[in-house]
Amino acid sequence: xxxxxxxxxxxxxxxxxxxxxxxxxxxxxxxxxxxxxxxxxxxxxxxxxxxxxxxxxxxxxxxxxxxxxxxxxxxxxxxxxxxxxxxxxxxxxxxxxxxxxxxxxxxxxxxxxxxxxxxxxxxxxxxxxxxxxxxxxxxxxxxxxxxxxxxxxxxxxxxxxxxxxxxxxxxxxxxxxxxxxxxxxxxxxxxxxxxxxxxxxxxxxxxxxxxxxxxxxxxxxxxxxxxxxxxxxxxxxxxxxxxxxxxxxxxxxxxxxxxxxxxxxxxxxxxxxxxxxxxxxxxxxxxxxxxxxxxxxxxxxxxxxxxxxxxxxxxxxxxxxxxxxxxxxxxxxxxxxxxxxxxxxxxxxxxxxxxxxxxxxxxxxxxxxxxxxxxxxxxxxxxxx
Amino acid sequence: xxxxxxxxxxxxxxxxxxxxxxxxxxxxxxxxxxxxxxxxxxxxxxxxxxxxxxxxxxxxxxxxxxxxxxxxxxxxxxxxxxxxxxxxxx
Amino acid sequence: xxxxxxxxxxxxxxxxxxxxxxxxxxxxxxxxxxxxxxxxxxxxxxxxxxxxxxxxxxxxxxxxxxxxxxxxxxxxxxxxxxxxxxxxxxxxxxxxxxxxxxxxxxxxxxxxxxxxxxxxxxxxxxxxxxxxxxxxxxxxxxxxxxxxxxxxxxxxxxxxxxxxxxxxxxxxxxxxxxxxxxxxxxxxxxxxxxxxxxxxxxxxxxxxxxxxxxxxxxxxxxxxxxxxxxxxxxxxxxxxxxxxxxxxxxxxxxxxxxxxxxxxxxxxxxxxxxxxxxxxxxxxxxxxxxxxxxxxxxxxxxxxxxxxxxxxxxxxxxxxxxxxxxxxxxxxxxxxxxxxxxxxxxxxxxxxxxxxxxxxxxxxxxxxxxxxxxxxxxxxxxxxx
Numbered sequence: 067x068x069x070x071x072x073x074x075x076x077x078x079x080x081x082x083x084x085x086x087x088x089x090x091x092x093x094x095x096x097x098x099x100x101x102x103x104x105x106x107x108x109x110x111x112x113x114x115x116x117x118x119x120x121x122x123x124x125x126x127x128x129x130x131x132x133x134x135x136x137x138x139x140x141x142x143x144x145x146x147x148x149x150x151x152x153x154x155x156x157x158x159x160x161x162x163x164x165x166x167x168x169x170x171x172x173x174x175x176x177x178x179x180x181x182x183x184x185x186x187x188x189x190x191x192x193x194x195x196x197x198x199x200x201x202x203x204x205x206x207x208x209x210x211x212x213x214x215x216x217x218x219x220x221x222x223x224x225x226x227x228x229x230x231x232x233x234x235x236x237x238x239x240x241x242x243x244x245x246x247x248x249x250x251x252x253x254x255x256x257x258x259x260x261x262x263x264x265x266x267x268x269x270x271x272x273x274x275x276x277x278x279x280x281x282x283x284x285x286x287x288x289x290x291x292x293x294x295x296x297x298x299x300x301x302x303x304x305x306x307x308x309x310x311x312x313x314x315x316x317x318x319x320x321x322x323x324x325x326x327x328x329x330x331x332x333x334x335x336x337x338x339x340x341x342x343x344x345x346x347x348x349x350x351x352x353x354x355x356x357x358x359x360x361x362x363x364x365x366x367x368x369x370x371x372x373x374x375x376x377x378x379x380x381x382x383x384x385x386x387x388x389x390x391x392x393x394x395x396x397x398x399x400x401x402x403x404x405x406x407x408x409x410x411x412x413x414x415x416x417x418x419x420x421x422x423x424x425x426x427x428x429x430x431x432x433x434x435x436x437x438x439x440x441x442x443x444x445x446x447x448x449x450x451x
Numbered sequence: 452x453x454x455x456x457x458x459x460x461x462x463x464x465x466x467x468x469x470x471x472x473x474x475x476x477x478x479x480x481x482x483x484x485x486x487x488x489x490x491x492x493x494x495x496x497x498x499x500x501x502x503x504x505x506x507x508x509x510x511x512x513x514x515x516x517x518x519x520x521x522x523x524x525x526x527x528x529x530x531x532x533x534x535x536x537x538x539x540x541x
Numbered sequence: 542x543x544x545x546x547x548x549x550x551x552x553x554x555x556x557x558x559x560x561x562x563x564x565x566x567x568x569x570x571x572x573x574x575x576x577x578x579x580x581x582x583x584x585x586x587x588x589x590x591x592x593x594x595x596x597x598x599x600x601x602x603x604x605x606x607x608x609x610x611x612x613x614x615x616x617x618x619x620x621x622x623x624x625x626x627x628x629x630x631x632x633x634x635x636x637x638x639x640x641x642x643x644x645x646x647x648x649x650x651x652x653x654x655x656x657x658x659x660x661x662x663x664x665x666x667x668x669x670x671x672x673x674x675x676x677x678x679x680x681x682x683x684x685x686x687x688x689x690x691x692x693x694x695x696x697x698x699x700x701x702x703x704x705x706x707x708x709x710x711x712x713x714x715x716x717x718x719x720x721x722x723x724x725x726x727x728x729x730x731x732x733x734x735x736x737x738x739x740x741x742x743x744x745x746x747x748x749x750x751x752x753x754x755x756x757x758x759x760x761x762x763x764x765x766x767x768x769x770x771x772x773x774x775x776x777x778x779x780x781x782x783x784x785x786x787x788x789x790x791x792x793x794x795x796x797x798x799x800x801x802x803x804x805x806x807x808x809x810x811x812x813x814x815x816x817x818x819x820x821x822x823x824x825x826x827x828x829x830x831x832x833x834x835x836x837x838x839x840x841x842x843x844x845x846x847x848x849x850x851x852x853x854x855x856x857x858x859x860x861x862x863x864x865x866x867x868x869x870x871x872x873x874x875x876x877x878x879x880x881x882x883x884x885x886x887x888x889x890x891x892x893x894x895x896x897x898x899x900x901x902x903x904x905x906x907x908x909x910x911x912x913x914x915x916x917x918x919x920x921x922x923x924x925x926x
Contacts (some may be wrong), residue, residue: 077850080612080641083878087856090877099870106876106900120650122593124637130882297478302659306478370476370542374500375659376454376633420649433765434551435588437902443637443881453686454579455737455763455793457544476542483662484691485593486802496545499700499740502632502682504689506802507740507793509544514792521553521766524773528556 074359082117105421114138128337128383129442132313151270154333155199157265164265166201168192172257177220179298181291181309184257185227187385190314192261193235194334195318198388200271201263201325203235208259209243213252224255235314237261261275267323273343275330276351280419285318285388285404286311286412287363288340290380293371304374306367318407325403335387341439342381343389344427352424356441357417360432380429381442391419455501457509458482460494473500544792548764549587557769558592563774571597572865573775576718578605578893579763585902587765597630597772600865601888601895603717606682607634608887608894609818610710612851615640618679618708622653622845628671628724629655629708630664631679634891639884641851661693668697668705677840680707685737687711687829691809694831694838703823708840709831712816714738715746716827720818722754724864731775732883733768734760736790741806743798744786751784762790809835817850820859820887854878859886862895869896876900 089110096102114137116218124131148156155168170191177184188208201233208228212221232239290311297304315334323329333343340362348355364379372379386409392400397415404413427439458473458480469485471492482504484492492498498505565571575581579600584590590599591850603609615638622629629645636645636657645655658664661678669678680690690707697705706902714735720726727847735745739760747758757778761771771789778785788794816828831839840846853859856874869875869888879885881897888896 077852078641079854080639080851082639082643082883083854086878086883087854087874087883090874093873093877095873095876096870099868102870102876106880109877109880118643118647118650120647122644122646123651124646274585302480302663304478304480367477368480372544373456373476373545374478374480413661429588431587432551433549433587433589434554435591435765437585437588455740457542459543483689483692486688486799486805489801499737501685501737502689503662504692506685506688506737507795507799510792514544517770517792518547519791521550521557521770521906525553525556528559533558 090264100107103426106160108423124382127442128342128350129381131443132338133156133441146320151198151272154195155201155261155263155356157199157270166196166263166265167260168195168199169258170195173253174295175253176295176298177224177254179310180294182312183224183227185224186231186259186310186312188259189228189231189235189237189239190312190385191312191334191336192259193237193316194388196261196263197314197319198271198332198334199263199265200267200269200319200332201265202320203237203261203263203316205240205262206232206237206259207241207243207261208239208257210245211252211256211258212244212246213254214246214249216254221255228310229344231314235316256294269327271329271331273331273333273347273350274451276353276355276391276424277330277348277393277417278353278419278421279394280391281394281400281415282344282355282417282419283390283392283397283400283404283413283415284335284340284363285315285410286386287365287368287388287392288335288384289368289382290365291385292339293368295383296375298373302375304371306371307363308367311384313409315386315388315409316408318404319388321407322390322403324404326392326396326400328396329400330391330393332388332390335384335389337383338442339379339381339383340387340389341378341427342442345441346437347391347419348427349425351419354420354423354425355417355427356420356430357427358430361414361416363414374450380439384431394418455499456507457497458500460496460498462494463492471505473498473505502505506533545764548762550766553766554592554769557773558594560778561592561597561769561773562594563779564773565594565596566780569596571730571776571779572600572728573597573731573733573772574600574602574721574865575761575768576602576604576714577733577735577738578608578891579736580733580768581605581729581763581895581898583763583765583768585898588903589765589768590903592769593772597776599655600729601862601898602721602732603818603821603863603887604714604738605887605891605893606681606686606710607632607638607891609712609717610635610638610681611817611819611822612640612815612853613849614710615644616642616851617848619643619645619653620847621677621708622648622655624675624844625902626674627654627844628667628674628676629653629656629679630667630676631655632659632681633657635679635681638890640847661690662696665693665697665700665702665705668702669700672704674704675843676705677834677844678705678707679710682687682709683712683714683735683738686917687806687810688741688799691805694809694835695805697838698835703837706838706840706843707831709810709829711810711829711864712818713812713827714742715827716824717818717821718747718750720821720824721864722756726866727864729756729865730779730877731756732758733771733775734758734786736762736767736794738762739788739790739794739798741799741802744788744794744796745798746910747786750870751786752823754762755784757784757787758790759787760794804918809838819890820863848856853886857886859888859896860887869899872896
């Protein structure tokens with residue numbers, strides 16, 4: 067019964083839309099454009115609520131929906147001051163020792179890809195979360211959820227990779243667990259890790275520490291992991307000579323912290339990409355992060371693939387790149403420290419922190435115009451890491 | 452959605468003459484060239500790609516003309532600026 | 542990237558901008574509408590409006606094929622997807638568009654199988670790989686994309702596939718432009734004409750706009766310099782008292798269009814007597830359906846499609862934004878009830894919609910941001926070796 071000879075008269079309303087309008091019933095027409103930032107900010111600062119009855123892929127993308135889920139469900143029930151920091155690793159004091167503690171899960175599909183496999187991601191990803199909080203990574207746990215029918219040889223390869231990655235990163239896997247689920251109930255192999263490191267440095271690294279005048283740096287070309295995964299899923303008929311950038315960042319992070327006392331924060335750019343980290347800094351520190359498109363390092367093939375697929379490299383996951391905000395006066399020293407490490411080839415200063423407009427990430431386009439880089443909505447690249 | 456990207460044809464597939472391999476910045480993809488069957492397409496030609504299909508052959512002469520126009524405007528502007536900085540009406 | 546980078550050159554933009562300013566008559570305000578959603582996206586992505594004088598304003602038209610799909614049609618697609626044994630395939634930008642009850646993402650969460658594809662040919666591959674399933678492709682887009690859908694049906698026929706069909710939501714551009722021209726509160730000086738649609742239909746169909754409505758139209762490419770040059774060409778026409786159709790995108794757009802593309806559309810599809818456009822109401826002869834000869838590939842004949850209309854909330858002011866009467870931030874529900882995650886109306890639905898583009902990329906006062914980005918430029922130049 068498609069559109070026939072006369073418009074059908076039956077009409078219903080979209081309840082969710084009517085409810086949204088009712089929720090903001092007091093809204094009036096704005097008279098000045100300046101007011102729009104305030105209005106959006108106020109709307110966003112309302113208590114996070116999950117409106118959907120079920121989890122969707124958006125909740126796993128690392129963008130807005132993920133954030134809402136964390137706040138509305140997890141923070142709401144489990145609230146405590148450490149968790150609320152929402153940093154990559156939790157900073158804990160146990161007796162006289164200061165420790166960093168983190169957890170991560172790996173659901174990448176496919177399990178094997180150019181540049182590595184889920185095992186590499188698992189070790190490097192966890193090491194990186196610890197390194198980004200300024201800790202020296204020490205011990206990892208590894209829990210496996212295996213699907214009935216998964217080839218043992220594949221498991222052997224994955225674990226061998228983990229052993230090699232652990233050795234490279236100077237960590238030991240000290241405890242683990244294995245569960246098996248029936249065929250069809252798990253996609254081959256999922257890995258969950260936890261990591262512990264020791265915090266030996268005095269200055270805490272936090273997304274809320276950025277100040278106007280600070281410089282923003284990235285340790286190398288962005289988007290390589292995400293695009294590699296997309297292409298090797300084989301659905302797209304696209305070939306490119308690309309590899310995942312998965313790597314342990316503990317050494318390059320230490321080199322940066324040794325050379326530069328004024329590091330405010332570091333994050334490794336995983337799901338949601340560089341854009342997500344910059345938004346977190348802008349909001350947590352209530353500053354404006356202004357980046358220069360021409361300064362952002364991107365491999366031309368990553369650019370080409372992103373143009374073909376209609377996605378923005380700023381939102382594409384990396385697995386071996388860090389984003390850091392440092393005291394503006396020490397920008398050159400920071401760049402030198404990053405570039406001096408093999409994993410920092412292609413490091414660049416990509417922008418500055420300003421005071422206004424707060425909470426926003428601005429991009430100066432290579433064309434010379436300006437735009438905002440907002441939080442990711444939706445999920446352009448599912449099951450990336 | 453209007454997403455169209457220029458790519459260079461590197462190979463017309465012999466077993467499937469309605470397909471060609473294109474290169475976009477080092478990324479290679481097979482696309483359908485059926486909509487351009489009235490054109491003569493060879494390796495080295497550039498086409499506009501949209502959702503897996505070549506929509507149009509890029510006319511290099513027109514592209515050159517467009518760029519020359521832009522250069523011209525740029526030139527005129529630069530000359531004007533130079534003239535402005537040299538002139539002195541005081 | 543060839544044929545891309547040259548058309549993103551900032552220096553040429555400065556020169557063009559000066560020429561445009563020089564053509565402005567004192568005291569006169571200019572309003573040009575870009576019809577294509579792709580143009581809206583480019584304008585915001587590159588911050589093109591920074592290069593236009595305050596007296597030249599761009600109004601964002603209804604040429605976003607995702608945005609104009611009524612919520613009821615999304616519900617229809619979901620109804621098809623929920624039939625047993627169906628795999629629905631769709632372009633990525635449709636995945637999070639909410640219908641009356643939820644989006645494709647939400648539907649997947651509830652157990653449907655709706656997959657993202659980048660080309661209708663990918664949907665064909667899914668059909669070949671799953672012979673026991675019924676694979677449906679959600680076909681959206683203007684005349685740019687209709688030929689691709691048509692070619693895919695022809696290929697399905699050649700392959701003898703019996704499990705593949707199209708849910709056809711292709712719309713045509715001229716009726717939409719006519720609807721804009723016929724509206725009484727219109728104040729436009731000219732049009733930035735569609736780029737890629739014109740590769741199919743050519744430039745002749747726009748001649749009535751110049752002849753009968755006395756408004757110049759320039760078919761524009763999608764790089765920022767293309768659009769800027771098109772504005773220059775429009776200003777020149779106005780200055781010289783001309784009203785013509787011109788082709789700025791001549792490197793891609795043939796004046797007579799693509800005959801083969803038009804042929805395959807005619808071979809497989811037919812014009813619907815009328816179709817509902819979200820934000821614009823019912824427009825006659827404005828959309829395509831699969832014709833009788835290819836009925837075997839018509840999802841509307843194979844499945845039972847509910848066809849219920851879902852009304853936008855009364856608070857929705859998209860109609861006025863689409864015609865340039867209201868700016869996005871002037872809409873009462875902009876940024877509060879209506880956000881990219883909860884789009885109340887068409888203009889917010891995809892990143893090419895006027896409100897979404899403004900929200901995602903441009904929601905700030907130019908002066909504030911120009912100040913922030915100007916000084917970044919100077920500092921970065923110093924930082925780079």
